[in-house]
Amino acid sequence: MIQSLRGMNDILSSEYERFEYFLTTASEIAKRYGFHYIETPLLEETALFKRSVGESSDIVGKEMYQFTDKGGNDVCLRPEGTAGVVRAFVQHKLDKKGGIHRFYYHGPMFRYERPQKGRLREFHQFGVESFGVDSVYEDALMIMMVSDTLKALGIGHRLKLNSLGDQNCMPAYREKLVRFIESCEDAICPDCERRKLTNPIRVLDCKNEGCQALYVKAPKLIENLCDGCLSDFDTLKTILDNHAIGYEIDTNLVRGLDYYSKTAFEFVSDDIGSQSAIAGGGRYDRLIEFLDGKSTPAVGFALGIERLLELIVMPEPTRRGYYLGAMDPESIPDILKAAESLRQSEKAVVDYEAKSLKAHLKGADRINARYCAVIGENERKEGTIWIKDLVEKQESTLPLTHLIMKENA
RNA sequence: GUGGAAUUAGCUCAGUCGGUUAGAGCAUCAGGUUGUGGUUCUGAGGGUCGUGGGUUCGAUUCCCAUAUUCCACCCCA
Numbered sequence: 001m002i003q004s005l006r007g008m009n010d011i012l013s014s015e016y017e018r019f020e021y022f023l024t025t026a027s028e029i030a031k032r033y034g035f036h037y038i039e040t041p042l043l044e045e046t047a048l049f050k051r052s053v054g055e056s057s058d059i060v061g062k063e064m065y066q067f068t069d070k071g072g073n074d075v076c077l078r079p080e081g082t083a084g085v086v087r088a089f090v091q092h093k094l095d096k097k098g099g100i101h102r103f104y105y106h107g108p109m110f111r112y113e114r115p116q117k118g119r120l121r122e123f124h125q126f127g128v129e130s131f132g133v134d135s136v137y138e139d140a141l142m143i144m145m146v147s148d149t150l151k152a153l154g155i156g157h158r159l160k161l162n163s164l165g166d167q168n169c170m171p172a173y174r175e176k177l178v179r180f181i182e183s184c185e186d187a188i189c190p191d192c193e194r195r196k197l198t199n200p201i202r203v204l205d206c207k208n209e210g211c212q213a214l215y216v217k218a219p220k221l222i223e224n225l226c227d228g229c230l231s232d233f234d235t236l237k238t239i240l241d242n243h244a245i246g247y248e249i250d251t252n253l254v255r256g257l258d259y260y261s262k263t264a265f266e267f268v269s270d271d272i273g274s275q276s277a278i279a280g281g282g283r284y285d286r287l288i289e290f291l292d293g294k295s296t297p298a299v300g301f302a303l304g305i306e307r308l309l310e311l312i313v314m315p316e317p318t319r320r321g322y323y324l325g326a327m328d329p330e331s332i333p334d335i336l337k338a339a340e341s342l343r344q345s346e347k348a349v350v351d352y353e354a355k356s357l358k359a360h361l362k363g364a365d366r367i368n369a370r371y372c373a374v375i376g377e378n379e380r381k382e383g384t385i386w387i388k389d390l391v392e393k394q395e396s397t398l399p400l401t402h403l404i405m406k407e408n409a
Numbered sequence: 410g411u412g413g414a415a416u417u418a419g420c421u422c423a424g425u426c427g428g429u430u431a432g433a434g435c436a437u438c439a440g441g442u443u444g445u446g447g448u449u450c451u452g453a454g455g456g457u458c459g460u461g462g463g464u465u466c467g468a469u470u471c472c473c474a475u476a477u478u479c480c481a482c483c484c485c486a
Contacts, residue, residue, distance in 0.1 A: 001460090006477070058484055062410080080486085109486080114410070117479065118486085125486060191483085257485090266486090273479095277486055304486030327444070359439090361446035376444065390446070 007113070007121030009306075018309050019124075023106060026126050026149050026303070030104035033145055035128050038103040040084035042110075046074040051290055052083040054258025056198040063111040077110035080257065081127045082284070082300055083291075089131055090293035100132040106305070118275030118307045127281075127302035131288070134297040136232040139263040139283055140239040142301050146267055146279045147245050149303070154313030157278065159246060160266045162221070162253035163233040164201075166285070169226035170261065174200055176219050184214050204252040220251050229262055236263060255280065259287040263299065272307055279303040319391055321347025323364035327376030329354045334375050334400060338385055341404045364390060375400075 004010060011019055027037070046066055053060050065077040078084055085103055094101050106126040113119060128145065130138055143159065150157050165173060181188065181196045181203060188203070188211050195202045204215055225233065240247055247265075255264050264282035272278075281301025288296040324339050326332045335350055342348040351363050357374060364372035373387045385403060388395045 003477075063484085111485080113484070115478080116481090119484085123486070127486090255485090274481075275485075277484095280486060302486060307486060357444040358446070360444095363446090365447045372446075374444085378444085386444090388445075393446095395445085 005121070007115035007119075009120060009122070015309065018312050018314060019305065021314060022153065022305060022308060022312060023126070025152050026106070027104065029145060029149050029152065030128055033102070033128075033141065035102040035104040035130075038085055038088065038105050039107070040078075040081075040088050040105065042078055042108065043075050044078055044084055044087065046076045048083050048087055048291070049076065049079060052086065052257075052259055052287055053080060054199075057258055059111060059257065063113055065110045065112055079111045080109055081105055081107070081125055081302055082129060082257075082259070082287070085127075085129045085300075086287055086291055086293070086298070089129075089296075090288060090291055094131065095288055095293040095296050098132065100130070102128070102130045104128040116275065117273050118304070120306060124305040125302045126305055127300060129298060129300035131296050131298045133299070134285075136235045136263070137239065138299050139232075139236055140243075142281055142299050143240065143245060143265055144243060146281075146301055146303065150267065150278075153308065153311070155269065155278070155308060155311045156271065157267045157269050158248065160250040160253050160268060161236075161240075161247045162250055162264045163225055163229055164255070164261055164264050164282070165221060165225050165229050166261050169224060169229055173219065173221055173224040176224065177201065177203075180218050187211075187214055199258070201254045205254050222249070222251050232262060255282055259284040259290070261285055265301075269307070269311060271311060275307060277304070278307050278311075317368055319368050319370040321349070321369050322371045322373050323349050323351070323360070323367055323369035324373045325351040325360035325363060326354050327357060327360070327374060328380075331375040331377075331380045334380060334385070335373075338373060338375075338400060338403055361388070361390075 046064070049060050049064065055061065059079045064079055067075065069075050085105060089095060089101065089103075104127065107124065108122050109125050110122055112121060115121060128142070130142070147159070164170065178196060178200050181192070181200060185193070185196075189206065189208045192203045192206050192208070192211055195206075201221070203211065204218065204221075206212060206215070222233075237247070250266075253264055253266055255266075260282040262283040262285070265280065266277050267279040268276045269278050270276065279301055281299070283297070283299045285295075285297045288294070288298060322339070322342050324335045324342075326335045332352060332354065339348040339350045347369075349367055349369065351360065357376070360374050361372055370391060371387055371389055373385055375385050379386055379397065379400075383400050384397045385400050386395065386397050
C-alpha cells in the first residue's frame with residue numbers, strides 16, 4: 001500500500017467541514033477589514049526565502065524542500081507566505097504606485113521538520129499583509145483581526161506582545177547583548193553559543209534553565225528602544241487597552257524570521273500541546289527594500305490552520321435539503337425525476353436501493369437531510385410523492401407533477 | 410536532527426507468561442408480522458494483530474530492521 005508522505009495529510013470531508021468553516025469565517029473578517037485575496041505560487045526561487053526569511057533562520061537553514069528544476073533553477077516549496085506576497089507586491093510595481101495595499105491569502109506551506117501534533121510538513125496558513133501604512137494603528141488592526149477571528153471561532157487564547165526595535169535601536173542593542181553573552185560565555189549551553197553568532201536575540205528564548213537563570217540579568221530589548229519605537233509600543237498598548245484586548249508583554253518573544261522589526265506578537269493556546277503558537281506576526285518595514293522594492297512600511301500575520309482546527313467550536317449542524325428514496329424498483333425513475341427538479345434550488349440526495357420506509361428514514365437522518373421524500377407502490381399508482389419534514393415531524397403527500405412544476409417555475 | 414512510547418475490526422481499546430475458531434464498546438447492515446428516523450431489543454458481517462526479516466515444531470505475542478503516529482528536545486503557525 002502506498003501511503004502519503006510523512007507529515008502530509010489528506011483532508012477528508014468531516015475535517016474539511018471545519019477547514020472550510022475556518023476559511024469562510026477568516027476570509028469574511030479579512031474582507032470586512034478591507035483586505036483583498038491574493039494567490040501566489042507554491043514554488044518560488046530559493047533566493048527569495050534566503051533574502052527574506054534569512055539564512056540564519058532554521059526555516060531556511062534546514063527545513064526547506066529545495067531542489068533544482070529541469071531548467072536548472074534553484075527552487076523550493078514555500079515555507080511561509082509573506083515572502084511570496086512581498087515578491088508579488090514588488091514585481092507588480094505596487095511599491096512604486098504607492099498608496100495602501102492590503103492582502104489576505106491562504107494555502108499550503110512546506111517545512112521539512114520532524115512531525116508531531118500540530119506540526120506537519122505540509123500545513124496550511126491563513127495570513128494577511130498590509131503595505132504602505134506606517135501607523136502603529138495598523139499593527140493594532142492586525143491584532144484586532146486575529147482576535148476577532150479567534151473569537152468568532154470560539155477559540156480561547158493569550159496574546160504575547162513585544163517590540164523588536166528598528167534600525168535605530170536594534171543594532172546597538174544587539175551589540176550590547178552580545179557583550180553580555182560573552183561575559184557569561186563559559187556557563188551557557190552549546191545552542192546559545194551558536195545563537196550568539198547567528199542570531200543573538202534568540203538566546204533570550206532558550207529553554208535551558210541554566211541559561212535562563214543567567215539571562216535574567218541580560219539587557220532587555222524593551223529597555224533599549226529608541227524614542228520612536230518606545231512611543232509606538234506605548235501607543236499600541238493603549239489602543240489594545242481601549243479595545244479591551246488583553247495581552248502580556250513577553251520581552252523574550254523573538255520571531256524566528258529575520259525580517260521582523262518593531263511590533264512582534266504571538267497568539268498562543270494552552271489547549272493543544274507543545275506546538276502552542278496559533279498565530280504570529282509583526283511589522284517588517286525593511287523587507288520590501290531587501291527584495292529590491294521601494295522602501296514601504298508593512299505589517300502582517302499568519303495563522304496555522306491545522307493547529308486551530310480541533311479548537312474550533314462548530315455551529316450546530318442544521319438539517320438541509322432532501323433525501324429521496326424508492327420502496328420498490330419501479331419507483332426509482334420517478335425519484336430521479338423529482339431529485340432533478342429539486343436540485344434546481346435544493347440539495348437533493350438519492351438512494352438508488354429500493355428499501356423499507358424505515359430504512360429510508362434512517363438514511364435521511366444520516367445525511368442530515370431536512371426532508372425525507374419517498375415513493376412506493378401507493379404513491380406511484382396515484383402519481384404522488386410522500387414527504388416528511390424531519391424537524392417539524394409533519395408529513396404530506398403531493399402530486400409529483402406539482403413538485404416538478406414548482407421547481408421548474 | 411536527538412531521546413522515548415505506541416501501532417490488534419471503520420473508530421476507541423482489551424488480550425495472548427509463544428500453542429486449536431483473537432474479544433468488547435461504538436459504528437455499519439438486517440430483522441422485531443405487512444409503509445415511520447434520530448432514543449429500544451435481537452442478530453449478522455467485518456481482522457494474514459503496521460510492513461519486512463530472524464529465532465522456533467509453531468510468532469499477533471520474543472529479537473532485529475523499517476514505516477507511521479504521539480511525547481519531550483528543537484523550531485514555529
